[in-house]
Amino acid sequence: MGIGSSIEETRTLVRDGGGFALRRDAGGRYRLDLHRLPIDEVEKRVRVVGTLVEDELVDVDGVSAV
Numbered sequence: 001m002g003i004g005s006s007i008e009e010t011r012t013l014v015r016d017g018g019g020f021a022l023r024r025d026a027g028g029r030y031r032l033d034l035h036r037l038p039i040d041e042v043e044k045r046v047r048v049v050g051t052l053v054e055d056e057l058v059d060v061d062g063v064s065a066v
Helices: none
Strands: 006-016 019-023 029-033 045-054 057-065
Touching: 006 029, 029 045
Parallel strands: 029 057
Antiparallel strands: 006 019, 006 045, 019 029, 045 057
């Protein structure tokens, strides 16, 4: 996927240093630029919708529990 691509994935939300990331089932992570803190969803499966703005960085439009 290239920069500017829409992302819609259902994966596990994890803490990543001072922020959050989406742990991908096939390995790797997307770092998340979040506009709200999804504290209740940490270490749970969530659906993330957003835009890839850098290599492995997603500007998140929404996070919802699955």
